[in-house]
């Protein structure tokens with residue numbers, strides 16, 4: 124039997140549907156029975172998941188990480204914490220060092236709600252701050268105000284929560300309306316977050332502000348500015364989109380970047396059962412029924428993913444079959460100041476992270492792919 128000790132649960136409801144967001148979610152209608160349906164979906168999914176685990180010879184071991192993402196998990200409220208405790212948590216034992224994160228929207232929380240989740244083990248909060256500038260909150264179609272963000276940050280600071288905040292770059296009109304990122308960061312950091320997730324806005328073709336997006340050079344400067352700002356204040360840029368004070372890295376996300384097994388529940392939730400370096404399945408929950416779509420992954424897919432995921436992190440990638448061609452390429456990357464090639468490991472820095480897609484192209488253009496993905 125292979126052990127599973129991490130779970131992601133997708134809570135697909137929002138009060139308001141932000142126009143840039145691609146995550147699966149539905150608008151929560153007042154007086155609807157959407158949560159009852161969700162509970163039914165989760166109960167049936169649990170049964171299906173148990174069968175899937177049995178078929179692939181996986182078993183639960185004491186939980187190390189739990190992550191509730193969305194959508195807006197904080198909207199699930201106290202009812203959610205009771206359901207989660209009774210129908211999900213009751214199946215596990217928890218490690219003393221469990222990391223249990225919940226995404227909390229600044230416009231959808233109360234201290235009582237956070238207390239109810241804390242009472243069942245939640246010990247980390249991820250806040251969807253995005254920007255503190257009121258003009259950009261409106262442009263971004265966010266339902267919360269700057270004051271609501273500050274009130275949640277103050278609550279987290281005063282109650283000594285381990286919390287992370289999300290910060291968005293590349294916002295429409297950033298140039299024209301002169302977004303002052305440094306001032307926003309000064310204010311955010313005064314609340315002492317221990318972790319920051321930094322995302323570059325990824326907009327679809329139907330996005331209303333497609334014509335008003337800043338150019339790549341502007342976004343590149345923003346990203347490098349935030350990266351050096353945070354590093355000067357003790358944050359470690361430990362993954363393309365993530366910064367942490369030492370010891371506050373997201374243990375749950377590290378599991379994804381190390382391609383370790385993580386179970387998933389909830390519509391569109393995607394889990395990985397990894398048996399070994401050449402055998403895994405990835406499953407994704409359907410939206411219409413508590414059923415999964417399954418993808419079988421072999422050595423080549425897993426190894427390719429491993430390359431890409433490890434290059435995303437500051438720990439870097441140590442190829443098992445390092446060739447002279449690769450060494451030459453990595454030395455060139457180092458000369459171009461994209462990172463450091465040392466101890467047979469390529470570790471990218473902030474500039475390298477920013478260039479990751481084109482560096483991956485370099486890697487494969489050299490036909491290194493054949494060498495990268497072939498078993499020894």
Ligand SMILES: C[S@@+](CC[C@H](N)C(=O)[O-])C[C@H]1O[C@@H](n2cnc3c(N)ncnc32)[C@H](O)[C@@H]1O
Pocket residue numbers: 143144145146192193194195196226227228229250251252253289290291322323324325326
């Ligand atoms: C799953 S979302 C949900 C968080 C929560 N509902 C909220 O909006 O505050 C997690 C994070 O993904 C980021 N995100 C959402 N849509 C994005 C997009 N189109 N491009 C880049 N980042 C995005 C936001 O920073 C958001 O906080």
Ligand code: SF4
Pocket residue numbers: 136137138139140141144145146148193194195228251
């Ligand atoms: S609240 Fe969060 S999950 Fe919901 S639509 Fe907005 S960005 Fe997406």
